[in-house]
Amino acid sequence: MTSRLFAALFLVATMGFAQDKTVPVFENGEAQIVEGFSNYKDYIRHDLWVQTTFNTDGDDTLDRVHVSVTRPKQTDTEGLKLPVIYVTSPYFAGVAPDVPGIMWNVEHELGELPTQERAHPEVKRLGERPIISNSHISKWVPRGYIVVHSSSPGTGLSQGSPTVGGPNEALAPKAVIDWLNGRVKGYTTPDGDEEVKAFWSTGKVGMTGTSYNGTLPLAAATTGVEGLEAIIPIAPNTSSYHYYRSNGLVRHPGGYLGEDIDVLYDFIHSGDESKRPYNNKTVRDTEMANGMDRKTGDLNDFWNDRDYLNQMDGMKAALLMSHGFNDWNVMPEHSNRIYQKAKAMGLPTQIYYHQNGHGGPPPMTMMNRWFTRYLHGVENGVENDKQAWIVRENDKRDQPTAYDAYPNPEAKDVTLYLNKGGNQMGMLTTKASKRQKTETLVDDFTISGKDHAQASKSTHRLLYATPTLKQDLHLSGESTISISLSSSKPAANLSVWLVSLPYTDDAKVLTDNIITRGWADPQNYKSLTESEPLKPGQFYDLTFKLQPDDQIIKAGQQIGLIIFSSDKDFTIHPKPGTELTVDLDKTTVTLPVVGGLEALKTATE
Template identity: 30%
Template sequence: MEIRARGARWSCRTLVAAASAALLGVLLAPAGAHGAARATPPAKVSKPTYSYADAIRESVWVDTGIDADADGRTDRVAVDVIRPREPAWQGRKIPVIMDASPYYSCCGRGNESQKKTYDADGAPAAFPLHYDNYFVPRGYAFVAVDLTGTNRSDGCIDVGGRSDIQSAKAVVDWLNGRARGYGSRGGTDRVRAGWTTGATGMIGKSYDGTIANGVAATGVEGLKTIVPISAISSWYDYYFAQGAPLYDSGPDWLSGYVESPEARARCQTVQQRLIDGAPRTGDLTRLWSERDYVRNADKVKASVFAVHGMQDLNVRTKHLGQWWDALADAGVERKIWLSQTGHVDPFDFRRTAWVSTLHRWFDHYLLGYDNGVDREPMADIERAPDQWSTDRVWPPRTTDTTTLRPGKGSAPGVGTLGRTPARPGSTETFTDDPRLGESDWAADIDRSTPAKSGFLTRPLSHDLRLSGSGTVTVTATPSTSSAHLSAVLVDLGPDTIRDYGATGEGITTLTERTCWGPSTTADSSCYRETTARTVDVGHTVFSRGWADLNTYASAGHGRPLTPGKPYTLTLELAASDHVVPAGHRLALIIGGTDQGLIDPPSTTPTLTVDLATTAARLPLVGGAEAFTRATTGSVPPHSSPRETPHNGVAEPRRTPPIPGDRT
């Protein structure tokens, strides 16, 4: 429950009463056969009955079983635990919520960059985020794990590799009696987790959520659920888009950024392995294969509650789409929230609903309560700032991959988009200009410009919804030996959206605070509120895909192009869920370097696109029939196109290669 941090101070008893009243309202059932109203018992819910102030706070070092730094001793990871004292007195065992992170000392967690703190005796005093304050009084333990090579752990950071994943998996094993824990970093005093049921739920944003994905992909017993927020599913796809580099650095930079000073002194060999195994050519090496969790999605036994910003340009929604589809194929229980934000935690864009939903999710999967959360709609999708819709299944069952074809228009570079293939020999030509990107292309969609080719539908007569992941197959003839391609989908029409390109990536942080559980002098449960940061736009880019044309023959290896020779390559579009309203137009833009989002090739090519063999395969709700319906008939008068200003979203900018919170 949310408690405003102003006015009279609340006693612990008052907080318990208020939270219980809010969460335990009785639902009335429909009248029975004889018309008598019957009360339906409220869904079972964990209540804040335990003392947060008196909770046990302890540190344990868990043996990972590997020696990443090659010092002759297996590495131990620091595990900071907070758990209610009373269940142990009562002989009751409790479940665990766990966040494994490399950021607890270097960078901080959450919108306010919180770090772990310790008292004079070295015992944990402050745990970042609200998970401890809110859930410990409700009968959960919260466990904060320092990945190897960070904060108080041994070993070396491995940027999603074996050491990283084993850091957290070993803790799940320890919680289930399968690994050894110790009361000190180098001591022999064994510590057992006899206080827990072993049922563990992992949660975390970005790097932390990535670790949850990776641990789930091991199939470890005892991991009951994961809640990955803006998480990576394949590290290759974090640094490259089908061979096109997304950043001018690799995993060695990230490793050096988050590792502890002690690790920096002993982990040069691991650093060199990261450099050698991740060449800037974009070749798919063994290092990347080992950091691809999608390939092991069939091992996942945990349920998955995934959250992602559809405008996340740090951990792009390609990660979500390929992970989600693989989990679906494996029959994994799933739930999803998709927001209009960038790289933002749901606690900071939908706080009250998020805490309530997360509470019921953990109650169901960790405590076994039949509260109906598993029978609720699978998907919550933000349609406009703070306006949400739901879907029973995502993507909806009526979604069908539909082929759309670019065609010649009345002016060069301004073509059509429909169902009819272009005539053989139809082409469009553009020259890569690394100074321009998707915002520039979309703003000039109706004009002949040399750096892009755009293809548009007529104004739609009915709404058209795209849901899921699509592809664009392009046949292009380059003038040079190297070339990059971009494909973007654009909703052409006026709208008010979250300003994902600005600082905050769609939110503004306020000064007022709300509290989410009890606090101590060292650990406050009160966090600054946020509000949607919005902007009026004339168009919205809602899905993107990039590739190095040099990978035309092999997704894992580039080779020089022969100027004047045509090559065919399929670009994978990032997952999205977007409704193009009646009166707007759907556009496909094909260009070269998407400025600020991918690096340019080594040359400046001119590319000629063969329209007859180029096609977009898009996930349309209602399929081809929905597209035909939307592109025929009269446009409703209230939604007719009108003059609109240039897109108000700030230019997409290269974010540092740090898949964590902005600090």
């Protein structure tokens, strides 16, 4: 056989072998399901511990993070390297049981604390090695990715302590990404020295997750770690202060009345039982107890250190945010504030908002295109797509409407003025009326916001509404309330709802009635960092934003502004009777109307 013929046969054989290899496939800018990656039984699953740079559990060694890996067999048999979808969580190993007394008692006066101590349930760790979680595997591995999971510090088999937003919760996923890029070491055991290398990783990592699991991708991204190319946070808690406080007010997340940051600490602390006494004393009973300040609700360094907006300067990852406009647990401001900063920084950024509650990822095609572009490097043009994707009322979640940005670029602020009659229904108008004087409401936490909206007459709230809309009206952005009020007591809750009227009891459309909401502490009228007792009878001016929204209010409805004091489902419950008096001449609400004043006039006149 001649050397030329041998070379030709070798080339043909090599080409044939290469064609037989299983590789990712892309169509229309999206990674496709590949048969060779789809046999779950063939997946290689193993776990390890990654070395971190911190020690938070009181021993003399650096903490290690428990990590599990799920990858196609071809990463062994064919030497295939693939990008990674990485999910980290404090929930994977189980959470605290729902026992009586785990929440803070809210039946007390403002500025006080309950006399009885909270219950501190112990979490029993769940799960068996090497599997931490099965989430996201069926979605991404068949499309040519490796899926990696890890437990947050102080949870599961990860060492350290939970801190609920402390530095170690950002540095832990950073360490895992560093390991995936060969920069730090991983080990087969939590205390041994036998190494595990990520030889199958391209080094390109994308992160996603929902709620707390959506917070941690952002936390990792703020470290600026090399290799974290893209993140898709879904309903992330981006600031513990914005989660547990609102404009100086102690305000609980919807559905979790009495929860605070120390409650969440107890809820997730599933780590090594022998380390819990140290962790409890150091983190919960010292740092949190001294920093959370349930008496005043003031903003301080403890809360600022747990706000990822303050830590974004080094962030490089492409950002696709997802949130629900009717998420009253992790409220929609959490995503909007990060999206706005990322956009201002010039990062590749998109936001997806739907009209439902907590959770809800973007459509699969959006996520697929995002990760395909930034992890596989396929030039699919996603960075040139529209920046905002809003699911319109009654549309399917996978059929959002595209806009150039959020808020809608055509939205303009329109200021509305209050006209007397709020104990029944005063009017909201575009022109101020002189000498409206004052109107008073009496606090009663036992009355729900829905009851306030449906009452034809009440001394416990003030209600003002626009004329009935003759045409649909599109609101997009953040509404703002500027209010001048006095209180009969040194402290008072202040709650504001913007609703569409009539307020229906139909459960199918109940969320449509609430346009947006907001809460504030009048004691913080000067500053969020310092409150001062109110002098009864003295008027105080304060301005604050309501939650962001994008909603089309239908013709035949009215836009109603409800002002009341204690919010049954969100605030502390002081004894009823506090009087709030509102100066109508110095109180306004500003709405972000698509089309501005002319659109509002057309819809109401």
